[in-house]
Amino acid sequence: MHLTSEQKREIFxxxxxxxxxxxxxxxxxxxxxxxxxxxxxxxxxxxxxxxTQRALLKLVGKRRRLLDYLYxxxxxxxxxxxxxxxLRK
Numbered sequence: 659m660h661l662t663s664e665q666k667r668e669i670f671x672x673x674x675x676x677x678x679x680x681x682x683x684x685x686x687x688x689x690x691x692x693x694x695x696x697x698x699x700x701x702x703x704x705x706x707x708x709x710t711q712r713a714l715l716k717l718v719g720k721r722r723r724l725l726d727y728l729y730x731x732x733x734x735x736x737x738x739x740x741x742x743x744x745l746r747k
Contacts, residue, residue, distance in 0.1 A: 660696050661689075673742070683728045684739050690721040691743050 661669075669692060671677040674685035697714040701707060725745070728736040740746070 661692065665692075673739070683724045684735065687721055687724050687728070687739055688743060690717050690724070691745070693717055694721065 666689065667677045669688050670679055670685045673688040674680065674682050679685055694714065694717050697710055697717070700710055701714065704710070725736065725740070728739065
């Protein structure tokens, strides 16, 4: 994995309630977005890496489900995360 524990802590500090808050939807969405960006860059160089392509699609689906959950439960938190990560639906 390309993320160090310090980078993960920084993501959790920025989007979670604390640096040890790894379970909140905002923190998970931010972590998935970082991993999605990394895998996307990898696939630009290695177009035939189908196992990475599958992993990327699974991560995108997980992030989508978490965003849908956040949208259904608390629309303000959803808007805040989408704005902070520059995501669009």
